[in-house]
Amino acid sequence: MALSGDSESTSKSGAVHQVGPGPGSFPSSPADPDCGRASGAEHAPRANREITKPMSSSDLPLFLSQWLRAPLRMGALVPSGGALARALALQALPSRDGPVLELGAGTGVVTRALLARGIAPQRLVLVERDPVFCRLLRQRYPSVRVVQTDACRLIQSLAALGIHEAATIISGLPLLSLPFTTQHQVLRQSFRLLVPNGTFVQFTYGLASPVHPALLRRLELVGRPVARVLLNLPPAVVWRYTQRDAASPPGETRAAA
Numbered sequence: 001m002a003l004s005g006d007s008e009s010t011s012k013s014g015a016v017h018q019v020g021p022g023p024g025s026f027p028s029s030p031a032d033p034d035c036g037r038a039s040g041a042e043h044a045p046r047a048n049r050e051i052t053k054p055m056s057s058s059d060l061p062l063f064l065s066q067w068l069r070a071p072l073r074m075g076a077l078v079p080s081g082g083a084l085a086r087a088l089a090l091q092a093l094p095s096r097d098g099p100v101l102e103l104g105a106g107t108g109v110v111t112r113a114l115l116a117r118g119i120a121p122q123r124l125v126l127v128e129r130d131p132v133f134c135r136l137l138r139q140r141y142p143s144v145r146v147v148q149t150d151a152c153r154l155i156q157s158l159a160a161l162g163i164h165e166a167a168t169i170i171s172g173l174p175l176l177s178l179p180f181t182t183q184h185q186v187l188r189q190s191f192r193l194l195v196p197n198g199t200f201v202q203f204t205y206g207l208a209s210p211v212h213p214a215l216l217r218r219l220e221l222v223g224r225p226v227a228r229v230l231l232n233l234p235p236a237v238v239w240r241y242t243q244r245d246a247a248s249p250p251g252e253t254r255a256a257a
C-alpha cells in the first residue's frame, strides 16, 4: 500500500497517523479517553446526553458471542477501539448537509465518535443487520435512526424512511470477508445514494484497498488511505473512496490494488 509518499502527522495520543490532508478536525478537549465531548451548533441537548453516557462496561462478551454465530459476517473479534472510531468519524464533515450513514454499526463505538464529532443525531442513520445489535443501538442512541436490514438492500430500506441520498457513508462492514457480489451491491447502492463528492469511508486490517480492484474499475472509484491507526486491535487503515469524476482533492490517486 502506497502510504510512504503521503504526508503524515501524528495525533496527540500517537495512535492515529493522518495520511495527507484530512477533511477536518475533532473538537478539542475530549471529555473521556474514548471520545471527544460534543461541541458545535449541530448538537441537540439530547445528543449530548447520548454521547456522554458511558458505553456498557464491556461489549466484548456480546461481540464475541455474535462472532461465534457468524464469524464472516462480523469480521472482527472485538469492537473498534476509540482511536479507530475517531479516525473514521473525522471523515464526516459536520458542516456538510445531508444524512450520514453508518453501515455495520455493531455496538455503536463509531456512532458515538460521530456524535462527538458534531454530527447531529437527526442526520445519522445506522444500518445493521443483527437484531441484537439493533436493539442495543436503539437503547444507546434513542435520537438516532437505526435500520435493521442487510446493507445489500440499502436503497430500498432507506427509501422506506424517505431517505434518498447521503452526504457521507462510514462503513464498518467486513468488506473483505463479504462475497464479491455482496461487495458490489453495497458499493453500487452506496454510490447511487452519495451526493456528488460524497465519500465512502471504510477501514481495513489488511495492507491493500479493502475494495476489490475490479469494483474500483467497474464503479469508477478512486480511493486513498487517509489514516493509519496503530493503537487498535489489530492496527487498521482508514480508506476514503469517491467517484472518479467527482472533483478530487489535489494528490488523489487511484487506489492501490
Ligand SMILES: C[S@@+](CC[C@H](N)C(=O)[O-])C[C@H]1O[C@@H](n2cnc3c(N)ncnc32)[C@H](O)[C@@H]1O
Pocket (backbone or CB within 6 Å): 073, 074, 075, 076, 078, 079, 080, 103, 104, 105, 106, 107, 108, 109, 110, 127, 128, 129, 130, 133, 149, 150, 151, 152, 171, 172, 173, 174
Ligand atoms: C467488524 S463489525 C464492526 C462493528 C462496529 N462498526 C465497530 O467498528 O466496532 C461488522 C458489523 O457489520 C455488520 N454486518 C455485517 N454484514 C452486514 C450486512 N450485510 N448488512 C448490515 N450489517 C452487516 C455486523 O453485524 C457487525 O455489526
